[in-house]
Amino acid sequence: MGVPFWGRGYTTEAGAAVLGYGFSSLSLHRIFARHVVRNPASGRVMQKLGMTQEGCQRQHIRKGERFEDIVNYGMLHQEWEAATSRRAGVAPSASA
Numbered sequence: 001m002g003v004p005f006w007g008r009g010y011t012t013e014a015g016a017a018v019l020g021y022g023f024s025s026l027s028l029h030r031i032f033a034r035h036v037v038r039n040p041a042s043g044r045v046m047q048k049l050g051m052t053q054e055g056c057q058r059q060h061i062r063k064g065e066r067f068e069d070i071v072n073y074g075m076l077h078q079e080w081e082a083a084t085s086r087r088a089g090v091a092p093s094a095s096a
């Protein structure tokens with residue numbers, strides 16, 4: 001994302017579209033994402049998308065000479081469906 005366009009909600013909007021495609025069109029059960037600890041804005045996007053933080057993997061990846069801590073987020077199909085129903089103001093279906 002180009003620097004002049006940070007903080008305008010574009011990545012959250014794009015992420016919501018990806019979740020919608022994955023859960024609705026592909027009928028996925030679970031979608032996960034992760035970010036390096038020193039990129040907290042990425043974590044904030046995942047929080048705004050309604051994803052749940054599932055833990056930290058210490059020094060899990062190596063970038064150049066540096067080992068980086070990774071934070072994992074996940075969302076289940078039923079969580080996405082419930083959040084989508086809440087936003088639309090309808091009760092979630094009994095099968096969720």
Ligand SMILES: CC(C)(COP(=O)(O)OP(=O)(O)OC[C@H]1O[C@@H](n2cnc3c(N)ncnc32)[C@H](O)[C@@H]1OP(=O)(O)O)[C@@H](O)C(=O)NCCC(=O)NCCS
Pocket residue numbers: 001005006007008009010011012013035036039040041042044045048
């Ligand atoms: C992470 C990134 C892609 C997000 O894109 P974006 O379009 O700006 O995201 P959004 O506008 O949808 O949301 C960003 C949120 O992060 C928050 N944020 C920004 N900097 C933050 C920081 N240092 N710590 C915590 N939250 C932060 C914003 O305030 C916003 O949350 P809010 O709506 O509650 O205020 C973009 O900021 C970016 O490229 N950052 C620098 C590089 C980077 O971290 N890249 C990821 C590589 S893994």
